[in-house]
Amino acid sequence: MKFPCRIDKFVSHINELPRSKVKILIKKGEVTINGIVTKKSDVQISANDLIEVSGKQLKYLGKRYFMLNKPQGYVCANHDELHPTVFDLLNEPNLKDFHVAGRLDIDTTGLVLITNDGDWSHQITSPKKQKFKTYLVETKEIITEESLENLRQGVALHNEKQLTRPAQAEAIDKYALRLSICEGKYHQVKRMLAAVENHVVELHREKISDITLDANLAQGEYRPLTQQEVDIINAK
Template identity: 90%
Template sequence: MKFPCRIDKFVSHINELPRSKVKILIKKGEVSINGIVTKKSDVQITREDSIELSGKQLKYLGKRYFMLNKPQGYVCANSDELHPTVFDLLDEPNLKDFHVAGRLDIDTTGLVLITNDGDWSHQITSPKKQKYKTYLVETKEIITEEALEQLRHGVALHNEKQLTRPAQAQAVDKYALRLSICEGKYHQVKRMLAAVSNHVVELHREKISDIELDSKLSAGEYRPLTEHEINIINAK
């Protein structure tokens, strides 16, 4: 939310109420600015003003950032008619302006970053920013050195004209590898493994840039990012 802004817009945003209903409440004298009741919906307020609705102070929480350990079965969308979303796992106010910075497929688990800061998330999602996402990949077939070398140099995805950007690929055991990519093409990791004649059995994101999934978070749990973690994205 940008300041200064209209009082009706602010109250509507904080309480997730229709603007029309907020205007009625304002006319009834339910809204005050710095202790003074206002009945005008178009009054401009600043971030420093104290706003109350029916005697309850409304607080703008500003930019917020969370990491979530995504379980299987949840989609990275604000709403979905068929499946639960990652936002169903967050017990936080005013989430309508939030989005996922780098989505995961419904069957993929691990690190998801959620924020209402569009500029910050752009640093993560734009291929030009070279923010690597690291995945632990379990595969159906044995991981060969030849396949690793292909992934490191870039592979041709089905229906794509250009090769993928060079990835960081390291074998973990016979049927698992750690793969880091700086792109976000549709089903990219699965398609990359298909391009080297393999198949993804399980996929788990461990890291975005230098932000690692907190090992203390069980599947479905989340926490706010630390200031250091937030600044990692802005610094690179």
């Protein structure tokens, strides 16, 4: 939300009410600005104004940032008619303004960042910003040194003209590798493994830039980012 803004827009946003109902509250004298009743819906307010509705103070919480350990079966969307979404796992107010900074497929687990700060999330999702996302990949076939080197150099994806950007790839064991990429193409990790004649069995995101999934978060749990974690994205 940007300030200054109309009083009816602010109350509607915070209380998640239709603007028409907010205007009725204002006409009834239920809304005050800095202790003074207002009956005009188009009055402009600042972020520092004290707004009360029926004696209850409304607070704009500002920019917020969360880390979620995503389970399988959840989609990274605000709404979905067929599947639960990652937002169903968050018990927070005013989630309609939030979005996922770097989506995961429904069957992929791990680190998801959720925010209402568009500029911050752009730093993560834009390929130009070179923010690496790190995945733990379990595969159907044995990981060969040749396939690792191909992933590091860039591979040709199906229906793509350009090679993928150079990745960081290291084998963990015969059927697992750690892969870091700085792009976000559709099903990219799965397509990259297919390009080296392998198949992804399980996929888990461990890290975005230098933000690592909190080991204390069980699947489906979340927490706010620390200021240090927020600053990591802005600093690079």
